[in-house]
Amino acid sequence: MADIAKLEKLAKLVRYYILYITTKAASGHATSGLSAVELMTALFFKYLKYDLENPDNLNNDRVIFSKGHASPLLYPLYYAAGAITEDDLEDYRQLHSTLEGHPNSRFKYVDVATGSLGQGLSVGFGMALASKLFNRGRYKIYVLMGDNEVAEGSVWETMNVATYYDNTTCKIDNLVGILDVNRLGQSGETMFGWKVDEYKKRAEAFGWLTKIIDGHNFGEIFKAFEWVESQTKPALIIAKTVKGKGVSFLENKEGWHGKPLSKEEFERAVAELGKVDKSGRGEIAKPPDSHLKSSTRSNTNYSSSKVEKFQPYKLGEMVATRKAYGSGLTKLGLARKDVVCLDADVKNSTYTERFKEKIPERFLDMFIAEQNMVGTALGLSARGMIPFVSTFATFFTRAFDQIRMTAYSRGNVKFMGSHAGVSIGEDGPSQMGLEDISLFRAVFGSVVLNPSDAVSCEKLVFEAANHQGIVYIRTARPATPVIYEISQDFKIGGSKIVRSSKDDKLTIVACGVVLIEALKAADQLVKKNINARVIDAYSIKPIDESTLKSAAKETKVIITIEDHYPEGGLGDAVLSALANEKVEVHKLSVSKMPMSGKSQELLDYEGISSKAIVKKVLEILYSPC
Numbered sequence: 001m002a003d004i005a006k007l008e009k010l011a012k013l014v015r016y017y018i019l020y021i022t023t024k025a026a027s028g029h030a031t032s033g034l035s036a037v038e039l040m041t042a043l044f045f046k047y048l049k050y051d052l053e054n055p056d057n058l059n060n061d062r063v064i065f066s067k068g069h070a071s072p073l074l075y076p077l078y079y080a081a082g083a084i085t086e087d088d089l090e091d092y093r094q095l096h097s098t099l100e101g102h103p104n105s106r107f108k109y110v111d112v113a114t115g116s117l118g119q120g121l122s123v124g125f126g127m128a129l130a131s132k133l134f135n136r137g138r139y140k141i142y143v144l145m146g147d148n149e150v151a152e153g154s155v156w157e158t159m160n161v162a163t164y165y166d167n168t169t170c171k172i173d174n175l176v177g178i179l180d181v182n183r184l185g186q187s188g189e190t191m192f193g194w195k196v197d198e199y200k201k202r203a204e205a206f207g208w209l210t211k212i213i214d215g216h217n218f219g220e221i222f223k224a225f226e227w228v229e230s231q232t233k234p235a236l237i238i239a240k241t242v243k244g245k246g247v248s249f250l251e252n253k254e255g256w257h258g259k260p261l262s263k264e265e266f267e268r269a270v271a272e273l274g275k276v277d278k279s280g281r282g283e284i285a286k287p288p289d290s291h292l293k294s295s296t297r298s299n300t301n302y303s304s305s306k307v308e309k310f311q312p313y314k315l316g317e318m319v320a321t322r323k324a325y326g327s328g329l330t331k332l333g334l335a336r337k338d339v340v341c342l343d344a345d346v347k348n349s350t351y352t353e354r355f356k357e358k359i360p361e362r363f364l365d366m367f368i369a370e371q372n373m374v375g376t377a378l379g380l381s382a383r384g385m386i387p388f389v390s391t392f393a394t395f396f397t398r399a400f401d402q403i404r405m406t407a408y409s410r411g412n413v414k415f416m417g418s419h420a421g422v423s424i425g426e427d428g429p430s431q432m433g434l435e436d437i438s439l440f441r442a443v444f445g446s447v448v449l450n451p452s453d454a455v456s457c458e459k460l461v462f463e464a465a466n467h468q469g470i471v472y473i474r475t476a477r478p479a480t481p482v483i484y485e486i487s488q489d490f491k492i493g494g495s496k497i498v499r500s501s502k503d504d505k506l507t508i509v510a511c512g513v514v515l516i517e518a519l520k521a522a523d524q525l526v527k528k529n530i531n532a533r534v535i536d537a538y539s540i541k542p543i544d545e546s547t548l549k550s551a552a553k554e555t556k557v558i559i560t561i562e563d564h565y566p567e568g569g570l571g572d573a574v575l576s577a578l579a580n581e582k583v584e585v586h587k588l589s590v591s592k593m594p595m596s597g598k599s600q601e602l603l604d605y606e607g608i609s610s611k612a613i614v615k616k617v618l619e620i621l622y623s624p625c
Contacts, residue, residue, distance in 0.1 A: 003046060004218045009280050010080050011041045015246045016276045017076035021092040021099075023266040028093060028101065031244035031256045033073030035182035035215070036144060039239055042221045043142060043178075044077050045282035052083045052284060055108050058137030059287035062111060062127050066120020067146035067180065068102035069258070075099050078109055082281045105410050111382040113408035116401055118152025120145060122372045124175055125158050126379020126387075129364070132170040134340070136383040139287065140174045140228075147192070148185035150199070154402070156206065157372035162234045163207030176228050177208075177236040180215065182243035186257045196238050203236045215239030247272055313486065318479035319454035321512075322418040325475050326351025328458030329388055329416075332465055333359045339465060340380055342366050342373050344391040350418045350475075352390050370395050374402035374413070381411045386465055393417025393433025393474060400439055407444045407470055414464045415440070416473045420450075421563030422594045422602040423513040424477040429594040433474070438568025440472035441541050447492055448541040450474040450570075452515040455484040456496075456538055463492050476513045476563075478599050483519070495544035499534035505621060506557035507533040508613065509548070509574055511540065514561045517603060520610035525617060532617065540570055545577045552583035559586045559616060561608055566591060588616060 014037050022028035043063070051057045065074050075092060078084050084099075091097035098107045102115025112123050124143040130136040149155065166172040183193045192198040200210045209231050213220040224237045243257075244250030247269040261269060270276075313319060333339045333355055340362045347353040347365070356363035366373035370391060377387035396403065396417055406413050420433040440448045447467060451457035457475065464471040471492075483498065490496075498515075499522045510518040515536050522532045533551055537543060552558060558578070560571040571587035578585060590606045603609035607616075 007041050007045060007218055009277055010045060010282045011037050012273055012276050013080055013278065013280050014041055014073065014076040016270065016273055017079060017089060018072040019261060019266055019269050021075065021089050022072050022260045023263065024090065025093040026260050028072050028260055029069040029258045030072055030260065031250050032067065032146065033070045034245045034247065034250065035241040035243045036070060036073055036180045037245065038216045038218060038221060039178055039180065040073060040077055040144065042218060043225065044081060044284055047225045048284055049287035050284050051286045052081060057287060059139050059289050061139045061287065062141045064112065064120040064124050064141065064143045065103055065114050066143050067117065067149060068115030070144065071101060071103050074103055080282050081284050083109065104408050112378055113405050116405050117146065117149035118154045119375050119402060119405060121155050121158040121177060122375025123379040123382070125162050126376035127383050128172050128175040129165070129376065130380050130383035130385055131174055132172065133361070134385060136385070140176060142176045142178060144178045144180060147179060147181040148190045150179065151191055154371040154375060157369035159203060159206040159208055161366065161369060161372060166233055171232050172234050173232045175234045179236060179238045180241055181239060182241040183252065184243045184254060184257065188254065194240055196240050199238050207233070209233050209235045210238055212238045212240070215241035216245060313454050313482045315482055317482045319482060320477060320479045321451050321454060321457040321475040322349065322477060323351045324454035324457035325416055325461060325473065326354040328461035330354045330358050332461055333362060336386070336465065338384060339386050339388065340364065342377055342387055342389045344368055344370055344373055344395065346391055350390040350416065370399040371402050374399040374406065377413045378406045378409055378411045381413050386412060386414065388414045388416060390416040392431060393420040393436040394431060396436060397439065404443055407446065411470065412468055414471045414473070416475060418475045419477045420474045421476065421513060422590055422606055423563050423599045425599040425602065426596045428596040432594055434565045434590055434594070436474060437540060437564050437570065441568055441573065443470060446470040446472060446541060448472045449539055450511040451538050452512055452536050453480055453483045455482055455486060455488060456490050459490045460538070463490065467492055474512060478513060480513055480516050490538065493539050493542040493544060495539060495547050496536040497533065497547065498536050499532065501531045503531045504533040504555050505530050506559060506617065507535060507551040507555045508559050508561065509535045509537050509570070510561040511537045511570060512563060514563050514608050517608065517610045518561055518613060521613035524610065524614050530617065530621065537570060540573050543573050543577050548574060548577050549581055552578050552581045557584045557620060559588060559613065561588045561613060563608060564589060586616060586620065588612060
């Protein structure tokens with residue numbers, strides 16, 4: 001009873017500040033926070049183990065507000081714990097404040113950005129795996145979800161794979177979902193309203209343990225969290241709550257989602273709360289071994305000289321870059337214990353099966369569920385692992401939201417997309433990655449790499465691991481000739497001039513499969529007494545502006561070639577780099593609706609083959625003005 005009385009006082013304090021900070025900011029989702037006050041107050045001040053002075057403690061429990069719009073609840077909890085001040089709360093939603101409208105890792109007690117709904121459980125699963133498989137601490141992960149967000153398929157992707165791993169690989173007894181069933185969404189009632197049995201049936205169908213409670217009854221909440229402690233499988237607490245709880249004119253009322261109170265309404269609401277003890281504080285218990293620290297930042301760089309000898313590729317040898325990726329990633333994984341490979345049931349196409357064969361304990365098959373795969377990778381990254389996520393380039397479009405949220409979370413995740421472009425051949429357009437460069441270029445802070453041969457691909461895998469942040473590596477299905485010596489280095493932001501002379505008439509800029517087409521074209525042009533410079537722009541973002549600008553000044557004409565749609569690809573990256581230069585730029589790219597066919601046929605059809613390049617060069621140089 002003493003615990004309940006203390007928590008009731010803290011809950012009233014938290015409720016007051018939910019109302020206060022949203023009214024002061026004149027924005028925010030007060031009612032969404034009010035419904036989960038008792039749940040989170042009990043968790044924070046009775047069951048959570050977290051060292052507030054050491055957020056990097058390996059054994060800290062993790063709390064993820066998947067319903068990130070409930071941030072007005074999150075920050076007052078840390079205020080009630082004495083971790084932040086009232087001045088901090090005053091700045092809620094203000095420019096430069098770390099207390100943003102939806103939480104992200106600028107706030108030191110938050111691991112990942114949330115608020116794009118349906119993603120928190122995937123991240124929590126990744127954290128659970130980091131603990132269970134990779135010894136990244138001993139902790140529980142609590143994921144607060146709204147009832148409306150579980151309409152998202154990514155939630156059920158996670159529920160599905162979590163019990164698969166629980167049954168086959170390790171006990172996922174440290175992942176706890178907390179479902180806040182407050183009945184109301186943004187614009188009306190949720191799919192099941194207060195029919196909590198519907199959520200129970202669905203979760204149990206995926207093998208999760210469930211417990212239904214009154215989310216405002218501390219006695220029932222205590223029993224639920226104590227029940228969780230004894231479970232050996234993923235567990236979901238299904239809490240029936242009232243949106244706007246604690247304020248009569250807000251409780252279970254539509255039209256208040258994301259709507260702040262006026263000053264007069266705030267005064268009415270506070271009067272209903274009664275006397276609030278603003279001096280009251282709760283204590284969050286520390287975990288065992290509180291001296292332990294973890295970091296998601298690595299200070300160690302690894303190059304080919306530190307690992308087993310690189311594949312002895314021979315010049316001219318035909319090797320697909322996707323195959324070289326598998327080889328390079330395996331060598332990287334053998335050198336670094338923090339590298340983990342995730343694959344979406346295409347390991348025999350991405351060649352990550354090599355990683356699985358050599359390092360099975362750090363290979364995770366995520367099956368055909370790309371949204372959960374990316375969210376899981378973010379969770380692993382947040383606990384200090386370096387995840388490499390591999391699938392066909394085109395299937396990353398399914399998970400673009402998770403990818404962009406990885407950027408806002410400052411995630412250290414590497415992506416590899418194979419089967420890029422029409423060069424894949426007969427499988428047809430559904431399998432062709434033709435938007436991927438544009439997609440990843442648009443992600444904040446990303447790096448986009450498109451190696452053209454096996455040597456550059458393997459070396460760029462190591463560069464990706466050394467880089468802090470999101471890196472995308474684009475690989476191809478068909479084999480291409482090795483054009484670089486093993487001794488060559490490849491850096492993010494670099495390029496290679498693979499053909500040049502003092503008499504160059506123009507410059508061809510390409511990467512990937514079509515770089516080989518550009519080299520063929522250059523050889524054919526020499527026979528016509530036309531010298532063409534060829535640049536391998538393997539780093540598309542950041543692009544090597546210096547080399548491009550020099551070429552622009554010296555040759556005056558640039559042609560870009562890419563096995564990608566014209567929007568947002570290599571051509572646009574080159575145009576951006578040369579925006580202030582006096583240079584003529586022409587783009588060759590995939591401009592017709594793709595279809596099935598032989599690889600070379602499709603390159604010809606789309607006008608990005610050597611034949612098309614030669615034709616374009618002759619047109620530029622000899623067409624009448």
